[in-house]
Amino acid sequence: MTPAEMEKRIVRYGDLMPCKTAFIDAHTPGSDQKENFTIIGGGVSESPDQHVHIGIPHGFNIGAAGQPPKCRNSLHSHRTAEVFFVLKGRWRFFWGRWGDAGEVILEEGDIINIPTGIFRGFENIGTDYGMIMAILGGDDAGGGVLWAPQVIEDAKDHGLILGQNGKLYDSKKGATLPEGVQPMPVLSDAELQNYPELSPMDVVGFGVRRYNDMVAMAQKTPCCVIGETGIIQDKPGFEVGFLTRASSSKEMHQHDRPSVLMPMKGHWKLIWEGGQATLNPGDTASVPAGLMHTAVPSMTGEASLFHILATDDPAGPTWSGT
Structure with missing residues (x-):
């Protein structure tokens, strides 16, 4: 393999292309300044604006989240593993139906393997722009993101609607759901019973x-x-x-x-x-x-x-x- 061929398989930090409209909370105050990056694989972005740097299947996805201080990623869940390590900054990871079941603070270089099947979010609590790198299991990363019901409801108040097809529609830009596409339904109370409220010992002891x-x-x-x-x-x-x-x-x-x-x-x-x-x-x-x-x-x-x-x-x- 020539150096030029290998360079096509190297994504430089300074060349990362962010998407600011990747997910349903992109307009929600407190989450509207985050940037998402898809480095390897298709990722889980809900936006057609997301740039994929390397589309070659690896059996997993590599992504990243960049956020200014006090910016958070809303509560969500995945069907496959989600692993983060902190590249820059100081981050608070929290989990549970309402994000209050537990939390842990991670510093640069720390890693967390978040159990599947729980709602989780994260927030930059540092004083400068922070970056966390993510590994998601599977080539299709489990088929997307499952949002806590309040995240979907809050997003409607700020113009974003997630279709059942997994795509975002911004009413502020005049977009509407296509004919035949229904809004993504929120999880029912019965379905929410399948999302455990794990203790800090469960999550931190297992995965940090x-x-x-x-x-x-x-x-x-x-x-x-x-x-x-x-x-x-x-x-x-x-x-x-x-x-x-x-x-x-x-x-x-x-x-x-x-x-x-x-x-x-x-x-x-x-x-x-x-x-x-x-x-x-x-x-x-x-x-x-x-x-x-x-x-x-x-x-x-x-x-x-x-x-x-x-x-x-x-x-x-x-x-x-x-």
């Missing part, structure tokens, strides 16, 4: 790992963060690995499916048969299946990197909170 702890565990060999044998033991249809300068290796290797490299700290040199490229924090690199490659820090100083690889496990509910 701190950056410094991962660094300590990746001093000799790369650490499996999420996976069947990971420090978060789950099978969401993908594995998340973590390596540092101390656990990086110049030895070339390959995978039988595409893999993704996402630097967290420092600058990394991606080396493959045919060339090399430098990856910076916030960049996302998709390495083709069967390509011999490795990644090593290219400068002195702290260096860490997340590695994502699909598994043969189905991308679906993996933990019910029981």
